Amino acid sequence: MAIYQDFLTVKNIYFSYTVNQEILSDINFSLPKSQLLGIIGPNGSGKTTLLNIISGILKPDKGKVFLQNQNLNHLSIEKIAKLISVVPQNTWVTFNFKAKEVVFMGRMPYISRIKGESLKDYEISREAMIKTHSLSLSENNIQEISGGERQRIFLAKSLAQTPQLLLLDEFTSHLDLTYKYEMLNLLKNTLKKENLTIISTFHDLNLASIISDRLLLLDNGKIEKIGTPKEVLNEKNLYKTYKVKPILINHPRFNVPQVIM
Amino acid sequence: MNKSLIQLTSLINWKRKLFLILLIGSLAVLGIGIACLNFGTVSINPKDIITLLINGSQDKTKSLIIWQLRAPRIVLGILTGAALSTVGGAFQGILRNPLADPYILGVSAGAALGACTGIAFQYMTGYLLSSYLPLFAFIGAMLSLYLVYKSSKISYSANSTGLLLSGVAINFLFSALITVLLALSRRELHSMVFWLMGDLSSANWKKISIITLPVIIGSLILFFSSLDLNALSLGEEEALHLGINTSKLRIRIFVIGSIIIATVVSFTGLIGFVGLIIPHIARLLVGPDHRIMLPVAAFLGGAFLILCDVLARTLMSPTEIPIGAITAIIGAPLFIYLLRRKN
Numbered sequence: 392m393a394i395y396q397d398f399l400t401v402k403n404i405y406f407s408y409t410v411n412q413e414i415l416s417d418i419n420f421s422l423p424k425s426q427l428l429g430i431i432g433p434n435g436s437g438k439t440t441l442l443n444i445i446s447g448i449l450k451p452d453k454g455k456v457f458l459q460n461q462n463l464n465h466l467s468i469e470k471i472a473k474l475i476s477v478v479p480q481n482t483w484v485t486f487n488f489k490a491k492e493v494v495f496m497g498r499m500p501y502i503s504r505i506k507g508e509s510l511k512d513y514e515i516s517r518e519a520m521i522k523t524h525s526l527s528l529s530e531n532n533i534q535e536i537s538g539g540e541r542q543r544i545f546l547a548k549s550l551a552q553t554p555q556l557l558l559l560d561e562f563t564s565h566l567d568l569t570y571k572y573e574m575l576n577l578l579k580n581t582l583k584k585e586n587l588t589i590i591s592t593f594h595d596l597n598l599a600s601i602i603s604d605r606l607l608l609l610d611n612g613k614i615e616k617i618g619t620p621k622e623v624l625n626e627k628n629l630y631k632t633y634k635v636k637p638i639l640i641n642h643p644r645f646n647v648p649q650v651i652m
Numbered sequence: 653m654n655k656s657l658i659q660l661t662s663l664i665n666w667k668r669k670l671f672l673i674l675l676i677g678s679l680a681v682l683g684i685g686i687a688c689l690n691f692g693t694v695s696i697n698p699k700d701i702i703t704l705l706i707n708g709s710q711d712k713t714k715s716l717i718i719w720q721l722r723a724p725r726i727v728l729g730i731l732t733g734a735a736l737s738t739v740g741g742a743f744q745g746i747l748r749n750p751l752a753d754p755y756i757l758g759v760s761a762g763a764a765l766g767a768c769t770g771i772a773f774q775y776m777t778g779y780l781l782s783s784y785l786p787l788f789a790f791i792g793a794m795l796s797l798y799l800v801y802k803s804s805k806i807s808y809s810a811n812s813t814g815l816l817l818s819g820v821a822i823n824f825l826f827s828a829l830i831t832v833l834l835a836l837s838r839r840e841l842h843s844m845v846f847w848l849m850g851d852l853s854s855a856n857w858k859k860i861s862i863i864t865l866p867v868i869i870g871s872l873i874l875f876f877s878s879l880d881l882n883a884l885s886l887g888e889e890e891a892l893h894l895g896i897n898t899s900k901l902r903i904r905i906f907v908i909g910s911i912i913i914a915t916v917v918s919f920t921g922l923i924g925f926v927g928l929i930i931p932h933i934a935r936l937l938v939g940p941d942h943r944i945m946l947p948v949a950a951f952l953g954g955a956f957l958i959l960c961d962v963l964a965r966t967l968m969s970p971t972e973i974p975i976g977a978i979t980a981i982i983g984a985p986l987f988i989y990l991l992r993r994k995n
Contacts, residue, residue, distance in 0.1 A: 472895025485885035486940035499894040
């Protein structure tokens, strides 16, 4: 068996929901530990599908995902849940739990069904809420807070899961400017210090460019380009995938490309 | 420990909360049960009932009425109400659908078809089968369970929509067959309709001894799935990400819940509404955490059903009103009132 040096190796992934319509084809990339990879691409290019394959809930038709040299296909979902956590796009909760109860659910992979949570689980959950600036929401009902607040609670839940790899599906979409900054700070600094590896899909190319160490540009289920934001966000690549000719400027503070119409 | 940690750990005391609920709940249900012994066609002095319960009585008739007629009916009512409410709550959890009730996945229609077939058979052949009716109902229920399970597996790999749709389809199919039986029947029509509306009047200790164990063991299994049910309300994919095998969970709850319901309704008929509304009332009172909500629903359901039964047998005494009608007449306004107050 091949040994993969990198933290995450995605090898030759093919996926389709129906025959003759490949959603993903020939996806190959690897990711070292504590990097943040941004997945970008037009609507329907396969971003969320790729995320679902990496998280192990979709099985690829062909190809393998290795996390710390373990084939995800050979791990049970209980084991995967201790390694990977996901902040989904849809954060609706069927019943009106308190926000803190949702965060505690992040401890599910570690909790005995008979004994319930321990003090340690509460401490970890509380830390996660402090990091995501959501402690003040803890007593609120989850159905009665805003979409952005729910996303912060879901991020806290995912951090309480103490994963090695954190997957975010268009996490920043509901956040206002204040929290975009705070989350940017959290993702770029705090979580990196903890050696957390992050993969996030982005709608917003400019935010993706600022936050990510590397970008993966998907087009029609294929990798168009993977590299640093400077390598990926150029006129040629954007024209090929998005079919528009935007203007590219350099961000004065972060020194990364920004795309304007 | 600082203040916010204390605040957070308020939930760690769910065990204490649960203990309190078990204590208060069982005392309350016991109290209500004893109070309900008072009501019936023959009036017995409450003082007599107490002395009779504690010391026994020389009065054979009163003793018979209390021990062989009223007490079993109350115990059966408590078990039935508790079972319907617990399973209703758990089904709402696995289907992530607040409109779900214990009957939505087909088990009731199966039991009803079984029972009606039994009744039709009885009139056709002249054999007196009434003591075997529960067996007919149970076989019907198991048949529907099998069909729903199989069809949901084939069509949708047993996700919640698949399970729900299969349940609804089997419900329609079996209900149609029941309608045919009803249309063809003459003398037996009344027995069939009465069975379909549900009643507790035929309660006896033997029936109770049969259903107690499945109800208690089944409910415990549901209870120990509470954390998984909690996580499932974040969504199917989220639950998978939290390491929960959602299809196994759903099948487990579906099968266990259906067996509980099949056992109960085989003896009581289809008492409606309790299993839909009591879980909601429990959620309004104590929140959606299934570890707390399910036991509360069980107690509320038991108490609610025996109170409804008292009304059913006293309001127009000696004629009994079907208890299923009472549960809806009392339950619907009560529920709307609670909803309004909450908002």
